[in-house]
Amino acid sequence: MTRSPLTLAADPALADAMREVRAMLAACMQCGTCSASCPNAQSMDMTPRRMWRLVLLGRADTVFSSGAFWMCSNCYACTLRCPRGLPLTSAMNALKRIAGASGHPALARHGAFYRAFLDNVRRRGRVRETEMMMRYFGAAGPREALRFTPLGLRMLRRGKVRLELGAGRWDTALAPLFESAARLEGKEARP
Amino acid sequence: MNTATATRYAYYPGCSLTGTASEYDASVRLVLERLGVELAEIPGWTCCGASAAPAVSALLALALPARNLALAERDLPGCDVLAPCSACYLNLLTARQEARRDHRLHARVQEALEGEHLPWANAAPVRHLLDVLANDIGPARIAAAAQRPLAGLVLAPYYGCQTLRPYAAFDDPEHPTSMDAVLRAAGAEVLEWDKGARCCGASLSTTRRQAALPRIAEILRAAAGADAVVTVCPMCQMNLEAFQRQAGLPGPVAVLYLSQVLGLAMGLDPGQVQLGRNLAVPPGFLARLREVPPAPGEVVQATGTG
Ligand code: SF4
Ligand code: SF4
Numbered sequence: 143m144t145r146s147p148l149t150l151a152a153d154p155a156l157a158d159a160m161r162e163v164r165a166m167l168a169a170c171m172q173c174g175t176c177s178a179s180c181p182n183a184q185s186m187d188m189t190p191r192r193m194w195r196l197v198l199l200g201r202a203d204t205v206f207s208s209g210a211f212w213m214c215s216n217c218y219a220c221t222l223r224c225p226r227g228l229p230l231t232s233a234m235n236a237l238k239r240i241a242g243a244s245g246h247p248a249l250a251r252h253g254a255f256y257r258a259f260l261d262n263v264r265r266r267g268r269v270r271e272t273e274m275m276m277r278y279f280g281a282a283g284p285r286e287a288l289r290f291t292p293l294g295l296r297m298l299r300r301g302k303v304r305l306e307l308g309a310g311r312w313d314t315a316l317a318p319l320f321e322s323a324a325r326l327e328g329k330e331a332r333p
Numbered sequence: 334m335n336t337a338t339a340t341r342y343a344y345y346p347g348c349s350l351t352g353t354a355s356e357y358d359a360s361v362r363l364v365l366e367r368l369g370v371e372l373a374e375i376p377g378w379t380c381c382g383a384s385a386a387p388a389v390s391a392l393l394a395l396a397l398p399a400r401n402l403a404l405a406e407r408d409l410p411g412c413d414v415l416a417p418c419s420a421c422y423l424n425l426l427t428a429r430q431e432a433r434r435d436h437r438l439h440a441r442v443q444e445a446l447e448g449e450h451l452p453w454a455n456a457a458p459v460r461h462l463l464d465v466l467a468n469d470i471g472p473a474r475i476a477a478a479a480q481r482p483l484a485g486l487v488l489a490p491y492y493g494c495q496t497l498r499p500y501a502a503f504d505d506p507e508h509p510t511s512m513d514a515v516l517r518a519a520g521a522e523v524l525e526w527d528k529g530a531r532c533c534g535a536s537l538s539t540t541r542r543q544a545a546l547p548r549i550a551e552i553l554r555a556a557a558g559a560d561a562v563v564t565v566c567p568m569c570q571m572n573l574e575a576f577q578r579q580a581g582l583p584g585p586v587a588v589l590y591l592s593q594v595l596g597l598a599m600g601l602d603p604g605q606v607q608l609g610r611n612l613a614v615p616p617g618f619l620a621r622l623r624e625v626p627p628a629p630g631e632v633v634q635a636t637g638t639g
Contacts, residue, residue, distance in 0.1 A: 181532040185544035213544055216384055217532035218498035222506055231499070238388040255540045259385035263397070267379045269348040289542070293575055300610050302353045315379050318448035319400055323392045326445055 159240040160202050166233045169226045170194045176220035176230055186210035190220060190230065197233075206244075211237040212252040254281045264320045267312025342465065343405035343412040343457065344372040347421035347567075348380050354418075354567035356607035360592035361417050361462060363606070367478050367599050368470050373412065375405045381424040384536045395438070396445040398428040403446055403453035410456075417462040417592070419566035420535075423495035425459040430500060461496055463565045463591065464503040467511040472518035479598040482520020486621060488594065489524040489559035490516060491552065493569040494532050506530070512591065516563065519598035524559040528552045533572040542579070549573060550580040560621055561587035563594055574613040585613040597622065 170191075177189035188196075188210050196205050205211075214234035221231045242253035258278035262269050275294075279287035350358035365372055382397035402425060405414050416422040432439035432455050443453055466475065476482075490512035497506040504511040509530050513523045531552055534545030549572055556562045564570040574588040589611065596606040603622070608614055 181548055182534075182537070182544060184547075185541070213537065213541060215494075215532055215535035215537045215545075215548075216387070217494040217535070218506075219494070219532070221499045222501075232387075235387040235394075236391070239391065242389060252540060253388060255536065256385040256388040259383060260389045260393070263380040263382065263385070268351065269380050269383070271348070271352045296575070296612055297353065300612060302355075302610060302612075312377075312379060315377065316397075316400075319396055319445060320393070322445045322448040323390060323396055326441065327390060327392050 153244070156202060156240060156244055159236070159243075160197065160200070163197055163233055163236050163240070164200075166229055166236070167194045167197055170198065170228060171226060173225060175223050175225060179219040179223045180214075181217060181219065182213045182215055186213045190234075194230075194233075197237075205237070206241055206249055209241070209249075209252060211241070214238075254278060257281075264316055265313065266310055267315035268310075270310070340369060341371040341373060341409075341412055342415035342460070343409040344374045345378055345381075345401055345405070345414055345416045345421060345425065346374065347416060347418040348383075349418055349567035353571065354590075356610040357417055357567055357570070357590045357592060360590060360596045360601075360606040363601060364592045364595045364599065368474060370465070370470065372415065373409050375401055375414070376408050377404055381421045383420055383424070386424075392441065392445060394424070395428045395431060396442050398424040399432070399442045399453055399455075400446060400451065401425065402428060402455065402457050402459070403451045405457050406454060407451070413458045413460045413465075415460050415462060415465055417565070418568070419461065419493050419495040420568055422459065422461045423500075426500055426502065429455055429457075429459050461503070461565070463492075463496060463511055463515070466515050466591070466595075468503060472514040475515060475518035475595065476520075479519050479595075480600040481598055483594070483598050483622075484520050485522070485624065486520075486561070487522045487524050487559045488516050489526055489556040489562045490529050491533075491556075491562050491564050491569060491573070491588075492529050493564070493566045494530070494535070496565055497530055512563065512565070515591065516594070519595055521594070521598075524556065526555050526558075528555040533569045535568055535572070538572045538576060542576075545572065546576060546580045549576055550582065553577065553580065553582055553586050556586060560618060561589050561594075563589055563591050565591050574611060577613055585615040587611070587614050587618040589614075 172191060172195060174191045177183050177191040180190055183189055188208050193205055193210055211234045216231055218231050221229060224230055238253060241249040244250060255278050258281055259274055262274035346358050362372060378401050380397060382394055386397055387394040402414060405412060414425060416425055432442060439455060446453055492509045497504055497509055507530055516523050532548055533552060534548040538545040553573060562573060570588055570590060577585060593606040
């Protein structure tokens, strides 16, 4: 395991957030049921069981330089089966949130799709899939766009791509909610 | 839940059903109308946050779906909320269940909704389309409406994850069976397989494509004995039908929405259930559909007494 060059453990905001995740996992008995249940464990560079152990040991740097939590597809198999009843899918999402909010580009990179998606929700009320993907490609780069071109063309042929331009009927519907959520979560409301 | 007699639902289509999955929306509306169920679309509904909100904001992950439950409660009082998309369904259900379990959390979401003076008592039950079809409407009413039973067609019921887990609201979360009776009521045979509750990779197909492909291949290979895989979620549907070649499948596998299948069994034609919008319908599948013999009831229907 290569250690991240970022001195993550020294970041106080990160340490606070990690305390919250640790509390979720405190009762873990390292039985490995979560790893055995996870359909994506083969694609992770460390198993969920090992990741929980490292979280409990306070090894934030190792956890975040792995990024195995980005491979979680929210299937809830581990949450359902954990003999200790731990909220493991929520813990995976918490790690995604912490990485995304850390301000470290290397950590936040994999969260680009989720942020592009939620940004479209904020601005449009109802997601415009095409516009959202365009913005995601803008953030993720031309290689990512190219990877999606064949699918985009097939969908275009089937009439599945709708290009909506300009203002939409639900554009302002979620502005109040995003503002109050940002206030309640102690962040600055975005312009 | 005391909803077995409900015939009117607060309909939450969700964003996908207004875009890439519009064939799901169209077929759900047609089929439920034929089954005598009224769908009242929640006025002014907005996005539930999909899988993105939980990865960005813990509060928005609950407040975005809760806003829609609050709208349903205010404008369609007494109705259960019906969602055909499993991701929307789970987000709505999570907001409802977590707020019931934790009153401080409920208060926090209420506070977030105060900005637009939207009270949220958390009164409306959340139901998946499959739950409503299997348990409220039931196989008997579906069979009675199936004028053109899909005899000889073998279908693989695919549930995905978020229909079943973590709340296990209406089916066994590991060995689900609720779709079996619905498909048999449509006259089809049900494939015996063990991949119906296996994950399709969800948004990994976008964020980490290489990791999602083995999931997709595993499911579709196991469905080799079926004429089609039947889904109840636009994300599962897209994953299973859009990446078949990349996943190394030898030829196209038909992946249909449950509502499309029911519509065909009810005598709607492929155009009405918008089969033309599916990305992977092998030519053989349409031929198989034409082989399905018309039931005696269809003659009656055709002469205008229906
Ligand atoms: S299944 Fe639960 S108790 Fe077992 S290792 Fe995983 S988190 Fe720990
Ligand atoms: S919820 Fe995530 S971590 Fe848990 S089994 Fe599913 S993919 Fe793996």
